[in-house]
Amino acid sequence: MAKNLTTRSEDYSKWYNELVIKADLAENSGVRGCMVIKPYGFAIWERMQAELDRMFKETGHQNAYFPLFIPKSYFSKEASHVDGFAKECAVVTHYRLKNDENGGIVVDEDAKLEEELIVRPTSETIIWDTYRKWIQSYRDLPLLINQWANVVRWEMRTRLFLRTAEFLWQEGHTAHATEKEALAEAEQMINVYADFAENFMAVPVIKGFKTESERFAGALETYCIEALMQDGKALQAGTSHFLGQNFAKAFDVKFATKEGKQEHVWATSWGVSTRLMGALIMTHSDDNGLVLPPNLAPDQVVIVPIYRSDEQFEAVSEVAKRLVTELRSKGVRVKFDNRDTHKPGWKFNEYELKGVPVRIAIGPKDVEKGTVEIARRDTLSKEFIDMSSVSEKVIALLDEIQTNLYTKASNFRKENITSVESYDEFKKVLEDKGGFISAHWDGTPETEERIKKETKATIRCIPLDAVEELGACVVTGKPSQKRVLFAKAY
RNA sequence: CGGGGUGUAGCGUAGCCCGGUUAUCGCGCCACGUUUGGGACGUGGAGGCCGCAGGUUCGAAUCCUGCCACCCCGACCA
Numbered sequence: 001m002a003k004n005l006t007t008r009s010e011d012y013s014k015w016y017n018e019l020v021i022k023a024d025l026a027e028n029s030g031v032r033g034c035m036v037i038k039p040y041g042f043a044i045w046e047r048m049q050a051e052l053d054r055m056f057k058e059t060g061h062q063n064a065y066f067p068l069f070i071p072k073s074y075f076s077k078e079a080s081h082v083d084g085f086a087k088e089c090a091v092v093t094h095y096r097l098k099n100d101e102n103g104g105i106v107v108d109e110d111a112k113l114e115e116e117l118i119v120r121p122t123s124e125t126i127i128w129d130t131y132r133k134w135i136q137s138y139r140d141l142p143l144l145i146n147q148w149a150n151v152v153r154w155e156m157r158t159r160l161f162l163r164t165a166e167f168l169w170q171e172g173h174t175a176h177a178t179e180k181e182a183l184a185e186a187e188q189m190i191n192v193y194a195d196f197a198e199n200f201m202a203v204p205v206i207k208g209f210k211t212e213s214e215r216f217a218g219a220l221e222t223y224c225i226e227a228l229m230q231d232g233k234a235l236q237a238g239t240s241h242f243l244g245q246n247f248a249k250a251f252d253v254k255f256a257t258k259e260g261k262q263e264h265v266w267a268t269s270w271g272v273s274t275r276l277m278g279a280l281i282m283t284h285s286d287d288n289g290l291v292l293p294p295n296l297a298p299d300q301v302v303i304v305p306i307y308r309s310d311e312q313f314e315a316v317s318e319v320a321k322r323l324v325t326e327l328r329s330k331g332v333r334v335k336f337d338n339r340d341t342h343k344p345g346w347k348f349n350e351y352e353l354k355g356v357p358v359r360i361a362i363g364p365k366d367v368e369k370g371t372v373e374i375a376r377r378d379t380l381s382k383e384f385i386d387m388s389s390v391s392e393k394v395i396a397l398l399d400e401i402q403t404n405l406y407t408k409a410s411n412f413r414k415e416n417i418t419s420v421e422s423y424d425e426f427k428k429v430l431e432d433k434g435g436f437i438s439a440h441w442d443g444t445p446e447t448e449e450r451i452k453k454e455t456k457a458t459i460r461c462i463p464l465d466a467v468e469e470l471g472a473c474v475v476t477g478k479p480s481q482k483r484v485l486f487a488k489a490y
Numbered sequence: 491c492g493g494g495g496u497g498u499a500g501c502g503u504a505g506c507c508c509g510g511u512u513a514u515c516g517c518g519c520c521a522c523g524u525u526u527g528g529g530a531c532g533u534g535g536a537g538g539c540c541g542c543a544g545g546u547u548c549g550a551a552u553c554c555u556g557c558c559a560c561c562c563c564g565a566c567c568a
Contacts, residue, residue: 004529013562028560087566122568156491156566163567216568224568236568275568306527345528352528363527373527490568 004353007287012231019281020160023290023353033158033165040354041277043298045168048276049148051200052170055192061144061172066126069117074125078250084217085121088154092117119152124269127173128251135175135265137256143175161278162490169273175253175265182266186242189270190223193238202293202405203227203283204413205237206485208461213445220244226460228413229282232434234460234487237279240270283409290355291377293405294398301327301334301394302356304347306363315367326391352377357401358394378404423474430457436487440480442473451475457486
């Protein structure tokens, strides 16, 4: 069989890029650092959106939409926030073009904006400016809003899905009457993300806190979920921030309490992006292409007809269509690929490359014997089963594949979390094995920075479930209460 | 923004060092025929501002200069 991709061991970056492009997910657009998401890739993103949106609504949130452009002055209100984003903002300075003497198009210098507009790198500022108008009383709280949007960050180096100049995401922004409630919200949302990652994407994640230096600009606490990719590098898959009263104070958002006092509200923000697509790809895919977990796959099952004559096609189609109806009635997303422009072998390869979890082939022999051939993407195994038990089998199989993918990824991660007791061991494991390194750290930004400089590894998180354990920092030997997770990261 | 690399048909490429007919090959595309249970085969065909702009030369894909884009490694970051 013709190989679809470079093998992962040859060059992981190249393999990833080829996979994204060949599986028809996305491509470089030719516009600086921006990608085109192709229909198939977008269908997967839409599945993510649908499930996340449902989960947000189940936890009491509503969707809204705020402007793409943010006046520059809004940015000067929260100092640490602007420090975090100033270096990577696209700025709109003019509003008109004109023809020049040579018939070309130039920016009309007369059409300069009085105040520049920033293309949002995130929406905290404009949303908090709006919240000031929306919030007056404790009766207006909590305000639980999510926005699905695109944002732009002028990154130096970009990579399909993982770091593009423009990306799609959702950003939740909530306002609460009390600190406790806001903290609970931030924690709730990191749990929602973890639930989504593990149960829909079949991507095991570690929930934790970011260290001060890795925290979101303007946040008092950043919760995150960290996943481990097949090349041993970590990927931050989602974050949820407790913002304290920083934004409320910067944008003067106050409410009247029951007692009639004026107080600043407490805030959170949380987001996941198209980066999740990168996590999905790098967690499950193999050298035959993408592998999609059934809960997320736009098509869970594809039916490929096999035939020579028109009569055979008719006979096979009839069986296939009945099966489609039956599976759909049971909530299975199924596609019957009746194109006569491609041959079965070609289709088999295409759906393998695209990661469709279950493939059913029906040919004349099957029609005769009352069977179908059923193949699963995760193990690449095939079997013939009786027509009468197909839908039952498919439903069980989808469940099994979902579980299998999670288990596989989870075992891989388990094998790649290494506890180390010394800095030498730390460096050796990082070099030879990669993955997460669980180690004691003295809690200082200086040590964190030193490790980053010397090894390229960063503290991915302080796990929420870290056990209290007295130890000594691997670098300085100073006392430490618990282990943190280090890794090289995307 | 620093260091390295690459730009030749939709994709992948040969040719470049050492300038010289009509720019090589594979995949894909189109037509016809035979095929169709793991990317079919045959025959014929279409498709190129050789990244862009200058320069050197009788002559440039090839040499020189500038620019642009992309990739990899840093710094920055979801």
